[in-house]
Amino acid sequence: MxxxxxxxxxxxxxxxxxxxxxxxxxxxxxxxxxxxxxxxxxxxxxxxxxxxxxxxxxxxxxxxxxxxxxxxxxxxxxxxxxxxxxxxxxxxxxxxxxxxxxxxxxxxxxxxxxxxxxxxxxxxxxxxxxxxxxxxxxxxxxxxxxxxxxxxxxxxxxxxxxxxxxxxxxLSQSTTPGLSDISIVPFDEKKHTAATRRLILSQVGSSFYGVNNAWIDTLFAGYRRREGRNVDTKYKLIFIAEQDRKVVGVVGATPKKGQPIKIMPLVAKSETVFEVLVANLPQLLAGYSRKLYVHLIPEPWQIACLQRHGWTIEGLFPEGYALDVTVQQWGLRIKKRDIKKARNSVRSKP
Structure with a gap:
């Protein structure tokens, strides 16, 4: 040379x-x-x-x-x-x-x-x-x-x-949205119940048999059991995306044996809200899990969003939830630094 x-x-x-x-x-x-x-x-x-x-x-x-x-x-x-x-x-x-x-x-x-x-x-x-x-x-x-x-x-x-x-x-301009006007907060049963129910039914119900009012009641009941952190009780975590004090996104999370978490539902009123939820899931759930997975019937923009944030497709389920519908499983390993940060945050609380 x-x-x-x-x-x-x-x-x-x-x-x-x-x-x-x-x-x-x-x-x-x-x-x-x-x-x-x-x-x-x-x-x-x-x-x-x-x-x-x-x-x-x-x-x-x-x-x-x-x-x-x-x-x-x-x-x-x-x-x-x-x-x-x-x-x-x-x-x-x-x-x-x-x-x-x-x-x-x-x-x-x-x-x-x-x-x-x-x-x-x-x-x-x-x-x-x-x-x-x-x-x-x-x-x-x-x-x-x-x-x-x-x-x-x-x-x-x-x-x-x-x-x-x-x-x-x-090659289009950056698709990362501005996040300043969207907040992610823990579910408040008195404040969020009605809007959360409407959003889930409008976006999930027709593609997943069994997702109905009774299913949502079970989701809310699981949230009330969260304090014990006992996976055998199938407790739930729920987070709400708010914009202008309105519910614009919902995440439900079920911790499993072995420390994976199933995300269901994951619904959002816009591409921006979906991106905000996906971007924040690892930090929100790092204290509970080492790995996340979600079942979706994604649009191309949702696939692109998941890939941007490191998620990979793990499986396909033909008619797993409904006739003539193929559901995809996407997964993400939570980075060790996020898990460590979450543990330190818990220790530092009075």
Whole structure:
């Protein structure tokens, strides 16, 4: 590797030229081999052919355009990224690689990724996505730090013994809402009962057989048993989201043996309220549990919200609650720091 003083380093990103094919082929073969089966030189030739041929992939079904960009450090090739504009309005990174001798230096990976985001926005797409081997922890953690969300994991996907993680990053403006006008408070039976009942029935009842007034009465009765913290009594915790003194969201939580907590219901009048509830659940329940799970029939925006906050899908239940309806189970492990903070808070109370 060439020795550079940081003050004299110039990092440039440009479109690949025909003479870059050997660099890209070597980089892909050396980097992808441990995690993926297949002929990586042939892969490099194929994407290069599309790039040189006016960026058109003649064999791809969903591929609209393909581009390869090269990162240079003082005019020496140091990394590459291949971007595929998809017909469905997304851009795939496949792959992004920094040459080994340049990793951790000069921010090349970050610059390539920033270039990809600018490229994707220029092409009016809504999302960047990619896959990365779970065992490639350096790249996986890098993408999470850069705002990518884990969509799922496929076992033995491209190579036996290697799991493939699917990640994506929305390109719209930040979806994190302002939280200042929404409060989360413990359920007050005198104050919240009627509005809580109405909200649960309006959002849950039709999709989950058995969720009716009697079910809600049982929820409230379980809340009255909460002081003993005896899981065999099936006690409940209930939290209310308030906005302008009105009930706009409800969380019911049932602690279980082994310290998971089942969240049901989880209802909100808006996307913002749902996000506020999901964002605060770990802190609200850390003193009771090490893990949360919820049963939902989620909308796409709810899935995106859960993934933003680290939840992962754990199971599918066809007709588990109602005919012709598939319920999803999503789970979240509560971080140790949240559990520790909750325990310290309990100890500090007089």
């Amino acid at each position: 060439h020795r550079y003083k940081k003050s004299s380093v110039t990092v440039n990103i440009r479109k690949a030229k025909a003479g870059d094919v050997d660099f890209v082929s070597r980089l892909m073969t050396e980097t992808l081999g441990p995690f993926y089966n297949g002929d990586h030189r042939a892969h490099a030739r194929r994407i290069f052919t599309a790039h040189i041929n006016n960026n058109v992939d003649s064999v791809g079904q969903f591929s609209l355009l393909q581009y390869i960009f090269i990162a240079e450090v003082n005019h020496h090739p140091a990394g590459m990224i291949h971007l595929v504009v998809k017909k469905q309005g997304t851009v795939k990174i496949s792959p992004l690689i920094v040459a080994p001798e340049y990793r951790g230096k000069f921010g090349i990976g970050s610059k390539l990724l920033r270039h990809a985001e600018d490229f994707a926005r220029k092409h009016h797409t809504r999302q960047l996505y990619c896959t990365v081997a779970a065992q490639n922890q350096a790249t996986f953690k890098f993408l999470l730090r850069k705002g990518f969300h884990l969509a799922g994991k496929a076992q033995d996907h491209y190579k036996p013994g290697i799991d493939e993680c699917m990640l994506y990053k929305p």
